[in-house]
Amino acid sequence: MAKTVGDSGRGRSHAVHRALKRAILDQALSPGAKLPEDSIGERLGVSRTLVREALVRLSEEGLVDLRPNKGATVARPTLEEGRNLFLTRAALERLVVETLAGRLTQDQIETLSAHIQAEDEAKKEHATSIRLAGEFHTLLAQMTSNASLIRYVNELVARSSLILALYGRPHSSDCAVSEHQELLDSLIAGKAEEASKLMTHHLDSITTRALLPREDDRNIKDVLSAYAAAEGLA
Amino acid sequence: MAKTVGDSGRGRSHAVHRALKRAILDQALSPGAKLPEDSIGERLGVSRTLVREALVRLSEEGLVDLRPNKGATVARPTLEEGRNLFLTRAALERLVVETLAGRLTQDQIETLSAHIQAEDEAKKEHATSIRLAGEFHTLLAQMTSNASLIRYVNELVARSSLILALYGRPHSSDCAVSEHQELLDSLIAGKAEEASKLMTHHLDSITTRALLPREDDRNIKDVLSAYAAAEGLA
DNA sequence: GATGCAATTATTGTATGCAATATGTCCGCA
DNA sequence: TGCGGACATATTGCATACAATAATTGCATC
Numbered sequence: 352m353a354k355t356v357g358d359s360g361r362g363r364s365h366a367v368h369r370a371l372k373r374a375i376l377d378q379a380l381s382p383g384a385k386l387p388e389d390s391i392g393e394r395l396g397v398s399r400t401l402v403r404e405a406l407v408r409l410s411e412e413g414l415v416d417l418r419p420n421k422g423a424t425v426a427r428p429t430l431e432e433g434r435n436l437f438l439t440r441a442a443l444e445r446l447v448v449e450t451l452a453g454r455l456t457q458d459q460i461e462t463l464s465a466h467i468q469a470e471d472e473a474k475k476e477h478a479t480s481i482r483l484a485g486e487f488h489t490l491l492a493q494m495t496s497n498a499s500l501i502r503y504v505n506e507l508v509a510r511s512s513l514i515l516a517l518y519g520r521p522h523s524s525d526c527a528v529s530e531h532q533e534l535l536d537s538l539i540a541g542k543a544e545e546a547s548k549l550m551t552h553h554l555d556s557i558t559t560r561a562l563l564p565r566e567d568d569r570n571i572k573d574v575l576s577a578y579a580a581a582e583g584l585a
Numbered sequence: 586m587a588k589t590v591g592d593s594g595r596g597r598s599h600a601v602h603r604a605l606k607r608a609i610l611d612q613a614l615s616p617g618a619k620l621p622e623d624s625i626g627e628r629l630g631v632s633r634t635l636v637r638e639a640l641v642r643l644s645e646e647g648l649v650d651l652r653p654n655k656g657a658t659v660a661r662p663t664l665e666e667g668r669n670l671f672l673t674r675a676a677l678e679r680l681v682v683e684t685l686a687g688r689l690t691q692d693q694i695e696t697l698s699a700h701i702q703a704e705d706e707a708k709k710e711h712a713t714s715i716r717l718a719g720e721f722h723t724l725l726a727q728m729t730s731n732a733s734l735i736r737y738v739n740e741l742v743a744r745s746s747l748i749l750a751l752y753g754r755p756h757s758s759d760c761a762v763s764e765h766q767e768l769l770d771s772l773i774a775g776k777a778e779e780a781s782k783l784m785t786h787h788l789d790s791i792t793t794r795a796l797l798p799r800e801d802d803r804n805i806k807d808v809l810s811a812y813a814a815a816e817g818l819a
Numbered sequence: 820g821a822t823g824c825a826a827t828t829a830t831t832g833t834a835t836g837c838a839a840t841a842t843g844t845c846c847g848c849a
Numbered sequence: 850t851g852c853g854g855a856c857a858t859a860t861t862g863c864a865t866a867c868a869a870t871a872a873t874t875g876c877a878t879c
Binding site: 361362400403404407408411412413419432435436438439441442443445446450496497498499500502503507510 | 596634637638641642645646647651653666669670672673675676677679680684730731732733734736737741744
């Protein structure tokens, strides 16, 4: 439906890239999943060449692991990488709010308010809710007009989805809507320092509130050893 | 000389990537230069396929501009992008020094000291001096063991070379060696706050000390409009 | 039944060929 | 001379073919 001319950018390789990216972020492809070039190409109606190009891009973005002669898999960050990632996010997003504090236009304020309201209304639907929460952060970044900043925040927010998919507590609202509202209020009031603190806390609390170690983080051997013992094996 | 098995990573495409990256950072290929796939492939003894893969990666790193059907050129950041980039760098490198303050091992301290000494000795050779200055920053980042942080700092430092190539004052020592020493002293003393301030100032002063507008930054229209007026045209 | 090896299959790595698009040149025409 | 259009050239976009490597299976052996 948005495909006619919308194939903008570098022809179809970008289309493939977007398709895979969406699939990953929607968790239709979960972390660790294999991504064979020809099945993907077949399914999407393009040749391996284009799939490879897309996979290279995704790997540069950190969404895909590309191991030589072994093929591509959806990235599977460790818990520690996850924590570090949120530290990095915080550093960048502090810059975002410091840049924005007291500088939001009326239009931007309305956009953000509307977004927060949408988040509030979608609280029930877990999947949507997560997506919207991420979008709030990328929306803010966008408003700085700082290209590198935008790019990195987008990347980190995307990867955060992976982290939360792997280590997120099932029923935690990962981004409390009220925190977004407070943040916005600070920004409007031009309280840069306060906004910065709120953002730090906001992201910090995700790592403590929502992240927790998962069994499936251990490798297959460790998992099976338990079953082995139960059966009197190994 | 480092090619036998050192072709590590994804076969030769990484080798191509590294070769091009070096060439760009050494300014053997200056910003705006065309990068035709087949001449590069021919020169490097690989097919266009591998060159393309390398170019895609470089474009993701922001070192190369990739325009559909128009081919690749060495990136040519605007002055404003340059300033924004240094803001972003500062945000990340503050995190670096905060992470490192008071936590450097003896080995790390020695590595950094040696590096600073090397910088001091290379003060005369402008090119080497610039490279070493950059390496100091990536070295610090490396020591945090924070993967995303390392990756972004590396990327931004690399792109800084482009910025300085375009807008750097010819004879400014872009990274004052003494500032690196002060920074290190702070880190050793564990004064996180001070180190953070030093880093901010250090990078800030690059933008004010070393960056200056260049004629060729304005786009062709603006430049020509003056001449047009002078000749009573358009 | 466990172990190691060989043959098979699946999948990636790379080069090449052809189509599509952009760029540059030359010529005719006002 | 200045302008536009057709042709020629260069370069990218994409698919396909083949080679190289890894994963898997089956079999023979102990």
